[in-house]
Amino acid sequence: MDIAEFQAYGYFASTLFLVVVLYAYIYHLYSKKKNADGIDYEQYSNMALHDDIDDTPVASIRDDKKK
Amino acid sequence: MENRPLEYDYTVTKMFMFTTILLGIVGMLIGVILAFQLAFPGVNLFLGEGLAEYTNFSRLRPLHTDAVIFGFTLSGIFATWYYVGQRVLKVSMAESKLLMFLGKLHFWLYLVTVAAVVVSLFAGVTTSKEYAEFEWPIDIAIVVVWVLFGLGIFGLIGIRREKSLYISVWYYIATFLGIAMLYLFNNMEIPTMLASAPDGSHVGGNWYHSISMYAGTNDALVQWWYGHNAVAFGFTVPIVAMIYYFLPKESGQAIYSYKLSLLSFWGLMFLYLWAGGHHLLYSTVPDWVQTMGSIFSVILILPSWGSAINMLLTMKGEWQQVAASPLIKFMILASTFYMFSTLEGPIQAIKSVNAIAHFTDWIVGHVHDGVLGWVGFMIMAALFHMAPRVFKREIYSKSLMTTQFWIQTLGVVLYFTSMWIAGITQGMMWRAHDEFGNLAYSFIDTVTVLHPYYTIRGVGGLLYLVGFLMFAYNIYKTMSARPVEESELQSASPMGA
Numbered sequence: 001m002d003i004a005e006f007q008a009y010g011y012f013a014s015t016l017f018l019v020v021v022l023y024a025y026i027y028h029l030y031s032k033k034k035n036a037d038g039i040d041y042e043q044y045s046n047m048a049l050h051d052d053i054d055d056t057p058v059a060s061i062r063d064d065k066k067k
Numbered sequence: 068m069e070n071r072p073l074e075y076d077y078t079v080t081k082m083f084m085f086t087t088i089l090l091g092i093v094g095m096l097i098g099v100i101l102a103f104q105l106a107f108p109g110v111n112l113f114l115g116e117g118l119a120e121y122t123n124f125s126r127l128r129p130l131h132t133d134a135v136i137f138g139f140t141l142s143g144i145f146a147t148w149y150y151v152g153q154r155v156l157k158v159s160m161a162e163s164k165l166l167m168f169l170g171k172l173h174f175w176l177y178l179v180t181v182a183a184v185v186v187s188l189f190a191g192v193t194t195s196k197e198y199a200e201f202e203w204p205i206d207i208a209i210v211v212v213w214v215l216f217g218l219g220i221f222g223l224i225g226i227r228r229e230k231s232l233y234i235s236v237w238y239y240i241a242t243f244l245g246i247a248m249l250y251l252f253n254n255m256e257i258p259t260m261l262a263s264a265p266d267g268s269h270v271g272g273n274w275y276h277s278i279s280m281y282a283g284t285n286d287a288l289v290q291w292w293y294g295h296n297a298v299a300f301g302f303t304v305p306i307v308a309m310i311y312y313f314l315p316k317e318s319g320q321a322i323y324s325y326k327l328s329l330l331s332f333w334g335l336m337f338l339y340l341w342a343g344g345h346h347l348l349y350s351t352v353p354d355w356v357q358t359m360g361s362i363f364s365v366i367l368i369l370p371s372w373g374s375a376i377n378m379l380l381t382m383k384g385e386w387q388q389v390a391a392s393p394l395i396k397f398m399i400l401a402s403t404f405y406m407f408s409t410l411e412g413p414i415q416a417i418k419s420v421n422a423i424a425h426f427t428d429w430i431v432g433h434v435h436d437g438v439l440g441w442v443g444f445m446i447m448a449a450l451f452h453m454a455p456r457v458f459k460r461e462i463y464s465k466s467l468m469t470t471q472f473w474i475q476t477l478g479v480v481l482y483f484t485s486m487w488i489a490g491i492t493q494g495m496m497w498r499a500h501d502e503f504g505n506l507a508y509s510f511i512d513t514v515t516v517l518h519p520y521y522t523i524r525g526v527g528g529l530l531y532l533v534g535f536l537m538f539a540y541n542i543y544k545t546m547s548a549r550p551v552e553e554s555e556l557q558s559a560s561p562m563g564a
């Protein structure tokens with residue numbers, strides 16, 4: 001196998017790998033809210049709007065400690 | 068003291084807002100001088116023959132780039148971090164004496180370092196690496212400043228009330244880590260006082276002088292891996308952090324798609340680091356590095372536009388705000404220019420296009436539609452949004468702000484259109500040849516042709532500077548404008564007529 005052929009296989013394999021990673025991540029983003037303690041990522045989208053120091057956090061550190 | 072309700076503490080933010088404005092004025096003033104020097108070489112001597120050493124183009128150019136990058140932009144990043152960080156983590160700097168102390172130390176040490184940079188560059192002390200001109204003692208100071216910034220970030224995260232890190236925080240963390248890595252690797256250097264000549268004798272030289280640990284092609288590779296990612300982690304990532312906070316906040320709209328923001332974040336992180344090769348097309352670096360640089364650059368459109376479109380869609384159904392609020396205008400124009408320069412960049416990264424574009428003014432045009440339209444507009448918008456909140460007063464004048472917006476927009480347009488024409492003309496003239504392969508033009512022919520465009524660029528830059536001075540004045544007057552109630556600060560910023 002000369003270098004060009006090697007590069008071609010490498011190129012194909014890495015492209016395939018990256019495509020799989022990309023779609024797996026997108027799948028993860030959408031599917032996470034479905035399982036039991038899943039998170040709907042969209043609940044974070046208005047964090048900037050509720051950022052006063054006494055606004056309720058989306059997920060409080062203190063709640064976490066209580067558990 | 069116990070009964071006083073807890074409030075966010077903006078002391079450090081205020082300090083960095085001050086340097087953002089001060090160094091912005093200095094950097095852009097020098098930029099305007101440079102622009103007129105290129106159009107009218109006599110300007111090189113504007114303080115007379117005697118001081119020519121300090122006023123010529125080559126001495127001032129690194130002062131411009133470093134003042135606007137490490138002065139204006141970096142101060143803006145720090146100012147917004149100490150503001151946004153507290154708010155989205157729901158924790159006040161006042162709650163930790165240590166963090167407050169580190170924050171102030173961060174500022175003062177930064178100021179000392181800036182002063183050292185200004186003096187050394189004026190004196191002509193430089194390592195000659197673009198955007199990394201500082202000699203080793205200053206590099207060490209910069210590392211300390213950066214570590215203090217990191218302690219501030221992770222310290223605040225450590226004592227936060229809000230468990231989830233908002234998308235902006237991710238971008239700030241990436242800025243910190245990205246620059247830390249790049250800066251360290253690119254500035255590996257050996258003070259010449261420690262070096263010895265091949266025959267074993269001592270080299271000596273000035274104590275502050277150093278040489279890079281890399282040479283030749285390796286040096287070029289590391290330099291542009293750094294240079295390109297300085298753009299990524301200085302002009303893109305932290306500015307995206309800003310827009311993800313300030314646009315939703317000012318408009319009162321939730322981010323259109325949080326998932327898209329995450330996807331774009333990881334996409335950007337992954338792709339940017341491989342694209343630096345596009346600065347070295349047709350140079351001595353291996354061919355595959357060049358091809359890889361081109362390919363990654365083209366794919367880079369996707370996460371870049373992912374963020375920008377997300378921001379535009381955040382305004383969905385609320386477009387009347389763009390007409391009504393000059394602050395929203397600044398941010399919408401910023402994200403539009405972001406889309407614009409991240410389309411232009413990939414086009415320039417295609418090898419055949421780069422063959423014309425490289426070394427020409429088209430690159431300078433690309434740089435400035437990004438930095439003036441995107442970075443500059445976003446940082447000014449952030450300061451406009453923060454000013455009423457840190458001073459508890461309304462913005463002094465809305466009409467001044469609107470006027471500034473239009474003057475600067477015109478300035479940016481004049482800047483990049485003139486550079487496009489100049490750049491492509493230059494590129495075409497350099498390569499033109501007759502049937503025997505003799506070059507059709509000599510260098511001076513291009514200079515003559517480009518003169519009007521250089522003048523237009525100078526005028527465009529001057530307009531931008533005038534707008535920036537209006538901005539500085541507006542913020543200054545805000546400090547003594549009408550006081551406002553907390554309730555007026557929920558979303559849209561209060562503005563005086």
Ligand code: HEM
Nearest residue numbers: 298302345346364367408409412413415416425434437438
């Ligand atoms: C998708 C994103 C981008 C790509 C692929 C890209 C690509 C390029 C290319 C191909 C060059 C010219 C290299 C040469 O021939 O010398 C360049 C130069 C440059 N770009 Fe971009 N660009 C992008 C976004 C941006 C943005 C958003 C900014 C600033 C806000 C920016 C700032 C610069 C700077 C400062 C240089 C000049 C570096 C120098 O030669 O000193 N770029 N970019």
Ligand code: HEM
Nearest residue numbers: 095098099101102132135430431434438442443528531532
């Ligand atoms: C008042 C507005 C400004 C004017 C008139 C101006 C003018 C200039 C000029 C004349 C050059 C040298 C170009 C050459 O060597 O041919 C330059 C380079 C540069 N400026 Fe500006 N500038 C301005 C604002 C800014 C701002 C706000 C930033 C960044 C935040 C910036 C970043 C840069 C960079 C990175 C370069 C180096 C470009 C390269 O090497 O390709 N400039 N500017």
